[in-house]
Amino acid sequence: QLQLVESGGGLVQPGGxxxxxxxxxxxxxxxxxxxxxxxxxxxxREGLSCxxxxxxTTNYADSVKGRFTISRxxxxxxxxxxxxxxxxxxxxxxxxxxxHRQYGDSCPERGMNGWGKGTLVTVSS
Numbered sequence: 001q002l003q004l005v006e007s008g009g010g011l012v013q014p015g016g017x018x019x020x021x022x023x024x025x026x027x028x029x030x031x032x033x034x035x036x037x038x039x040x041x042x043x044x045r046e047g048l049s050c051x052x053x054x055x056x057t058t059n060y061a062d063s064v065k066g067r068f069t070i071s072r073x074x075x076x077x078x079x080x081x082x083x084x085x086x087x088x089x090x091x092x093x094x095x096x097x098x099x100h101r102q103y104g105d106s107c108p109e110r111g112m113n114g115w116g117k118g119t120l121v122t123v124s125s
Contacts, residue, residue, distance in 0.1 A: 002027055002114040004034075004096050009119030012086055020081040020119060022096035030074035032114075033099045035107030036081045038092035038121075045095070050107035051079060057105045064090075086123045093118040 008020040022034060033052050039045040049060045049070040058070050064083075072079040079096060097112035 002098065004098060004114045004116040006094060006096050006116045006119040009094060009121045011122045011124065013125050014086060014088060014123055016086050016123070017082070017084045018086065018121060020083065020094055020096075020121075022079040022081070022116070024077050024098075024114075028074075029072070029077045029079065029098070031101055033101055033103070033105055033107060034070075034072065034079040035097050035099070035109075035112055036068075036070060036079075036094060037097065037109065037112075038090075038094045039118075040089075040092040043092075045109065046092075047107060047109055048094075049081065050105070052105040053101035059106075083121070086121075088123050090123050091121060093120050 005023050035050040036048045037045050048064050051058045051070045055072045067085045069082040095118045098114040099112050
């Protein structure tokens with residue numbers, strides 16, 4: 001069963017930065033489009049960013065555009081989410097998920113699989 005593992009969350013002050021990692025064990029991440037999502041307490045899960053299997057195509061939600069950067073290192077079987085200028089409203093559990101590249105470069109939530117357990121990001125002073 002394909003499953004991803006998120007890491008890198010923690011407590012950070014407003015304006016700070018964190019880098020999240022999404023890793024795969026037992027399979028090659030390079031065959032998959034990867035998306036980052038988050039879910040804040042009491043809110044629905046939100047799609048943040050998506051990266052194609054080659055890394056050549058990326059997209060971002062308006063809420064994080066210009067502050068977050070998605071990237072991948074297929075040799076390390078890892079996808080990253082660099083988060084800068086963090087705000088209290090970025091507090092959430094962050095998840096990554098996958099979709100085989102044969103289905104394209106987008107990350108529709110319902111089409112994603114391999115959800116990990118998430119990593120908690122708390123932005124607070």
